[in-house]
Amino acid sequence: MTGAHSSGTIVEAAEMHPAPNGVVYQYGTAGFRTKADILDSVMTRCALIAALRSRKVGGQWIGMMITASHNPPEDNGVKLVEAMGNMLTEKWEALATEMANKPTPEAVLEYYEEIAFKNNIDLKSPARVVLARDTRASGARLQACVIDGLKAAGAEIRDFGYLTTPQLHYMVRCLNTNGAYGTPTEQGYYEKFGGAFKRALRGKKPTGTLTVDCANGVGGPKLAELIKYLPPKSEGLEIIIVNDNVVKPEALNVECGADFVKTNQRAPPSSGAGPNDRCCSLDGDADRVVYYFKDGNSMFHLLDGDRIATLVATFLGDLVRTSGLADQIKLGVVQTAYANGAATHFVKDNLKLKVECTPTGVKYLHHEAEGMDIGVYFEANGHGTVVFSPDTLKTIAAYEPRSPGQKESLDTLKACIDLINSAVGDALSDALLVEVILAHKNWGAEEWLGTYNDLPNRLLKVIVKDRNMFKTADAERQLVKPEGVQKLIDAEVQKVRQGRSFARASGTEDAVRVYAEGATRAEADDLARKVAEIVKAAGAA
Ligand code: 16G
Ligand code: MG
Secondary structure, three states, X not given: OEOOOXXXXXXXXXXXXXXXXXOOOOOEOOEEEEEHHHOHHHHHHHHHHHHHHHHHOOOOEEEEEEOOOOOOOXXXXXXXXXXOOOEOOHHHHHHHHHHHOOOOHHHHHHHHHHHHXXXXXXXOOOOEEEEXXXXXXXXXXXXXXXXXXXXXXXXXXXXXXXXXXXXHHHHHHHHHOOXXXXXXXXXXXXXXHHHXXXXXXXXXXXXXXXXXXXXXXOHHHHHHHHHOOOOOOOOOOEEEEEOOXXXXXXXXXXXXXXXXXXXXXXXXXXXXXOOOOEEEEEOOOOOXXXXXXXXXXXXXXXXXXXXXHHHHHHHHHHHHHHHOOOOOOOEEEEEEOOOOHHHHHHHHHHOOOEEEXXXXXXXXXXXXXXXXXXXXXXXXXXXXXXXXXXXXXXXXXXXXXXXXXXXXXXXXXXXXXXXXXXXXXXXXXXXXXXXXXXXXXXXXXXXXXXOOXXXXXXXXXXXXXXHHHOEEEOOOOEEEEOOOHHHHHHHHHHOOOOOEXXXXXXXXXXXXXXXXXXXXXXXXXXXXXXXXXXXXXXHHO
């Protein structure tokens, strides 16, 4: 921990880390993210924004996570975390973008003072910022740039070194809630989630083993640590860790990790798992997880975020009902347009739950879920968690079960609440929750897969002149610009049985993404190709 006194001025800090010429930065879907060698100035300036944000919220701790998630090893980035452990509010994203693009150190200072003035921020009031980073080689250098900015802004600093992104979110929430969410230490995190896992299992033992691919990122060493707080494998879950080489930073996310598995629809080549062995893959900062297995015929099966959402919603829904709370607590599920049509159908028609659809990006889903009693949200790519409203938590805490059966369900429900990192999607906590549910159902991955059949689908990437000309509405399901393009897409969708397709500009890459599904593999592929052609033609204009 370092002191709260400013050393050096804002101008000096900005001078130490000048902005490269001609680069335009943007606080994107999940923070700034680009090649690490052009991020120094962004880090220092983002630190100033974090300090201002902390002052704006009365000196509460604000988080800064240095990571580029599933991006290649040479990239890096930074995301800011709000006081309750959620993602930075959109208004402040815009301030961060503007600050990052200021041309000179003097302009940085001027903007710093302007933000303070316009937001009624007293620059002498305390500012507190908590830091962590993933295992990228550039992380140490970039962190030094952050610290220069924080010192210049006179912020108190707490540095946790290496953490997963969700661990940092956890620390922020703990620090600002006087321990109500947990103890703000790494050990506190392991004790909380390890303890809740044991309680939620209630003596049940998961079948088989779980092989966890850690993408050669920070999730590896952290999972190894967490395992020490889980029940011994003879009584609980046997976890086999693979791809945990953080000594070789160039191996990060290469031929492994959640993004590799989801995009390529295959297991990492390094995986040594046998037939029907349950596997999951984390991404580089462990805020995302997908499951998969190979069957007896070596056929690969993916159990993605949609599957986790349906499994979790089924289980929590059952617990609410069997606890006797169904009249008081309603569950809902939040998805994006990428959710497989079969998953949406399953939630609506089998589980009879409300489904909402939001644009892509954790912050939109999280926000929507906050409006529900219990909001289960997952993106197909594996980002997600469960959010419990304050009233729901009160209802559950105060509820007196009327039978031993109700008590059993209620105790399991309470343990699951503790097991879920509701500050943000957490690959480690999500995986433990999945394992608890499978153990209760006495299921392996095959049974889980058997709950419904995914519609065949295809995701394509189209490079266009300017992706910003593609504007969507209705949670990205309709293209409103360029005009007339949606009509052409609709005409193709009509021709395909169970056809559905949409196109949207990526928030993280310079491309337009096309998604299509249909009754058969051939129909889905064909539809995706046709829609991609339409987008390509429109984007060439
Ligand atoms: C980011 C988002 C993720 C989203 C993805 C979409 C967070 C923490 N991460 O990784 O939620 O699914 O972007 O990428 O919000 P795309 O816009 O390139 O398709
Ligand atoms: Mg990530």
